[in-house]
Amino acid sequence: MIRCDHLTKIYNSIAAVDDLCLEIPAGEVFGLLGPNGAGKSTTILMLVGLIQPTSGACSIDGTEVAAHPIEVKKKIGYMPEDVGFYPDRTAEENLDYAARFYGLSEAERKRRVDDLLALVGLDGVGTKVGGYSKGMRQRLGLARALVNEPAVVILDEPTANLDPRGVLDYRRIVRSLADRGTTVLVSSHILSEVSKVCTSVGILARGKLIASGDREMLSRAAMQDRVTIDVETVTPMPRLTNPEILSAEYSQDTCSARIVAKHDISGFIAETLYAEGILPRRLAVEMPDMEDILLSYYAEGTA
Numbered sequence: 001m002i003r004c005d006h007l008t009k010i011y012n013s014i015a016a017v018d019d020l021c022l023e024i025p026a027g028e029v030f031g032l033l034g035p036n037g038a039g040k041s042t043t044i045l046m047l048v049g050l051i052q053p054t055s056g057a058c059s060i061d062g063t064e065v066a067a068h069p070i071e072v073k074k075k076i077g078y079m080p081e082d083v084g085f086y087p088d089r090t091a092e093e094n095l096d097y098a099a100r101f102y103g104l105s106e107a108e109r110k111r112r113v114d115d116l117l118a119l120v121g122l123d124g125v126g127t128k129v130g131g132y133s134k135g136m137r138q139r140l141g142l143a144r145a146l147v148n149e150p151a152v153v154i155l156d157e158p159t160a161n162l163d164p165r166g167v168l169d170y171r172r173i174v175r176s177l178a179d180r181g182t183t184v185l186v187s188s189h190i191l192s193e194v195s196k197v198c199t200s201v202g203i204l205a206r207g208k209l210i211a212s213g214d215r216e217m218l219s220r221a222a223m224q225d226r227v228t229i230d231v232e233t234v235t236p237m238p239r240l241t242n243p244e245i246l247s248a249e250y251s252q253d254t255c256s257a258r259i260v261a262k263h264d265i266s267g268f269i270a271e272t273l274y275a276e277g278i279l280p281r282r283l284a285v286e287m288p289d290m291e292d293i294l295l296s297y298y299a300e301g302t303a
């Protein structure tokens with residue numbers, strides 16, 4: 001369980017994290033979403049005890065972080081945005097080194113390291129970590145975060161360097177952790193990524209938690225994950241029909257339309273128009289971004 005009580009961090013009289021109150025129950029996969037500079041990393045650094053709050057407190061499984069940093073570190077698995085390893089050692093050696101801090105016997109370490117390498121798909125890779133791709137480093141970072149079988153796992157932008165296969169593996173691992181009762185906090189600025197793996201989500205903007213909730217809120221956010229397509233044609237166009245279309249507004253002469261769809265259906269629109277012998281003058285696709293979604297929550301003042 002992760003808990004923040006009025007957690008605040010002020011840098012040069014600016015609040016990087018502002019009065020954050022949050023409770024993430026055991027077994028929850030919580031997505032901490034927010035644009036760059038929102039305060040996600042600062043929150044995480046306080047949760048893992050690497051920086052002290054200016055005021056307020058946070059606790060991991062009932063233990064206050066600032067008061068018991070060593071005890072808390074044993075309960076947490078943390079993967080920072082940029083994971084550091086010994087470049088002249090293999091993945092196995094790096095993980096074994098990390099496992100030594102938790103007082104495991106050699107046999108236990110060997111078993112755990114082998115299991116973790118298999119889990120993240122790095123088993124059988126004998127090369128030194130210095131020669132790893134960014135994606136491989138991120139896989140190893142996830143393994144290292146799990147080396148102490150933590151009750152709480154905190155992952156800062158975990159998919160930033162992963163290829164699609166790596167992202168699928170990561171989601172599978174996170175789900176299996178949650179199934180075992182592990183609490184997972186994932187920070188990201190990618191809404192779609194968070195919505196795929198998280199059971200609940202909080203949106204941070206300028207250090208403040210402006211919205212938080214479960215899947216229902218996620219689907220509301222996902223609803224706004226929609227595409228606007230502006231169409232202009234030389235001659236009047238017919239009404240377009242497609243199950244992806246959420247709404248459509250046509251000009252009186254039907255030579256222009258603003259279509260809102262669940263996905264980018266500009267290819268379908270172009271094909272339909274050509275099939276009808278109608279020349280498109282303009283077909284502009286507008287994707288919503290994280291900032292739009294955040295701003296819509298901000299405007300609503302949801303808390």
Ligand SMILES: Nc1ncnc2c1ncn2[C@@H]1O[C@H](COP(=O)(O)OP(=O)(O)OP(=O)(O)O)[C@@H](O)[C@H]1O
Pocket residue numbers: 011012015016034035036037038039040041042043189
């Ligand atoms: N050590 C520091 N000294 C001064 N200001 C800082 C420090 N660390 C962070 N900040 C400021 O605090 C705010 C929040 O930064 P933080 O890194 O927590 O955001 P973030 O949501 O993790 O963003 P990103 O995704 O870009 O890492 C930013 O305005 C940042 O400039």
